[in-house]
Amino acid sequence: MSNKSSVLTAWRIVKKLPFGHWLFTKIVCFKAPYFGSMKPYILNLKAGHCSARVKNRRRVHNHIGTIHAIAQCNLAELCAGVMVDSTVPVKTHRWIPKGMTVQYLAKVDTDVTAIAEIDLPHQWLDKEDLVVPVKLYNTRNELVFTADITMYITAKK
Template sequence: MSSQSNLLKIWSKCQSLPKGKWLFSKAVCFKAPYFASIKPVVNELKLGYCSATVKNRRAIHNHIGTIHAIAQCNIAELCAGLMVDATVPAKTHRWIPKSMTVNYLAKVDSDMRAVAEIDFPRQWLDKEDLVVPVKVYNSRDELVFTADITMYITAKKR
């Protein structure tokens, strides 16, 4: 029996399909509808790593014509959540977001790409605060936003 997470299994299956990344991203937004507001596309998902992009479009702009702060938070939370869900051993542990600290480093006036990454492999503990760093880049590959998202990891009761 495979120890690979269900999310990674679905990701792998979608990769063999035409427009698989788009299809996977739509499925994620169906499961967690709020993320659909930014229309993300997950580009890569593996143990300890997730990246996704969001197109620059008027629907996610603020009053000055740049990407809204909350849209930046959304892509960060999406990447962190997908990465943790794909990485935490689902048979023995569970997780939930606990807090988020963000830094807006520059106006986002282009498409954006978010990357969530942790050191892996690692030992999973009970009642652990896992801080997931997320970096968001503009289309010129300039760092424009960072987030530290704390995920609360607990062992499942047996």
């Protein structure tokens, strides 16, 4: 049995299909339905990296017509979670989000792209707090939001 994540294996297979990125995103949103509320689109996934986009549309707006703060948090958590799930060794460890610290740097009035990345290789420990930095950029490539999402990593028993 491989130690590779089923998420990463699914990504590598599905991304080659017509509409593969869309299909993979739908699979992720089926597994974690709340993420579907913002209609994300996963752009890229590999061990240590995930990027995704949310379009600037009314369903994610706040009262001033920009992308809502919680939609930004939701996108950041999606990227961090999918990246961690595809990176942590599936046979020996598990993870759960533990906390999130965010900074809203500018109003988000365009589509937004999130990037979650950690340095690899990584020595996976038991009872580890892994801080995953996530950055959101508007279509002008301006940094509009940052998050540090703490993932609690534990060894499987």
